[in-house]
Amino acid sequence: MAAKGMTTGSRGSSPSTSRVVNSGRYIASFPLLCWMKTGLGVSAYQEDPAARKKTDRILVYKFVNPGVFSRERIKIKTQRLQSPLKKNRRLAMSKWKVRIALAGGLLLSFAILLGDVVLGVFSGKREPQAVSAGMRSAGADSLLRPEEAHLVKLFEKASRSVVFITNTAVRRGFFFDTSKEVAQGSGSGFVWDKKGHVVTNYHVIAGADSVIVSFDSKTSYRARVVGVAADKDLAVLKIDASADSLYPLSIGTSNSLKVGMMALAIGNPFGLDRSLSKGIISALGREFRSLTGRTITSAIQTDAAINPGNSGGPLLDSGGRLIGVNTTIISGSRSSSGVGFAIPVNTVRRVVEQLIRFGKVVRPTLGVYNFSDEQARYLDVERGVVIRNVVKESGAAVAGLRGVRELRNRRFALGDVIVGIAEDAVDDEDDLLNALEKFKAGDKVKVSILRDGKEKTVTVKLQGAE
Structure with a gap:
């Protein structure tokens, strides 16, 4: 076959x-x-x-x-015929291939070793297991400048306190009786104490049906709003988290701040959680307006990058202490332009303590009702706040302040015009409120007024009001 x-x-x-x-x-x-x-x-x-x-x-x-x-052809193996010259050439080429393979293997081994060293230095995750954690840390720190090592440790500690805040709303179906929860905004915040209080900006949670607070550990909590101060753009939330899992920030002071000091902003710009930016304090005593139109005074200006999503996050000094709450920027593109503003920590402390205690801001007041700025200008009063009525038995009444009164000939006389509180000049209603916020209920302050064209000073005991 x-x-x-x-x-x-x-x-x-x-x-x-x-x-x-x-x-x-x-x-x-x-x-x-x-x-x-x-x-x-x-x-x-x-x-x-x-x-x-x-x-x-x-x-x-x-x-x-x-x-x-067998007539059946079975192909077992084939081999191309070679001349002795081809065999020698093939042998020589084989030797070169072996050499090239060895050289390539050495280069690959060196590259892997170098990669391990580099990644081990910068991430600390590819170190040999035999090396202790202390040696790894020492090796990484040895490559950092003192300032860099300090910033790394500061961020590792402070970032545990920073949270990601999601403002959610319930959307109902048009044709069916269905609803779903959707995110309508986000921002930053930070842990205030071990009781679960979290501080953020009011505009971050404004209009929310629900607020979700997320930590770096990917743990999330549905928060309860304790209180808001819309005029100061601050809000306090409460989460049900164990005290062991909460790391409050150290609280600093605004009194010792100087222009040129280091400023560090931690937050979630554009949804990128726990980002650190570094800058300086560019200016102090700045002013900007809240959502209600009220002026927020004594603000900190910084060139540390603040972007949408940073709102409500902490501004820290070089020691990792809270010195302000990042709130707003001046930019035509809604991104960082090097001009950002933070609410000073002294204001934050005063407002937050009242929100936690009372659920609202208890403002000190003189015990008077005043005309608006527009009404005062209509009455040809260019400077100061015109008193309309005085509350009976209030500190203002005891001090003898006067409101508008009717004369015998059915004409009216303007009330006293407040032009100063303590050492602060008062040109309008906003100035009056900001000046009084430096005090608390029960304090006695000197009030400068204009009466019948003459200036005089009286002492008024402040009382609490919403």
């Missing part, structure tokens, strides 16, 4: 001059007509000439039984 691509030759054909290689049970020959003689007989096979032209390969046939060659 002839194999595929083969024809059976007849006995008696002329013998082949090709070499015959006999290896064990396999016989290989050049693709020519050849005679292969065995102990039991002679068989001849001829390769397909077309196949011979395509390749110079040795065909291998299986020796099945003594004296009988």
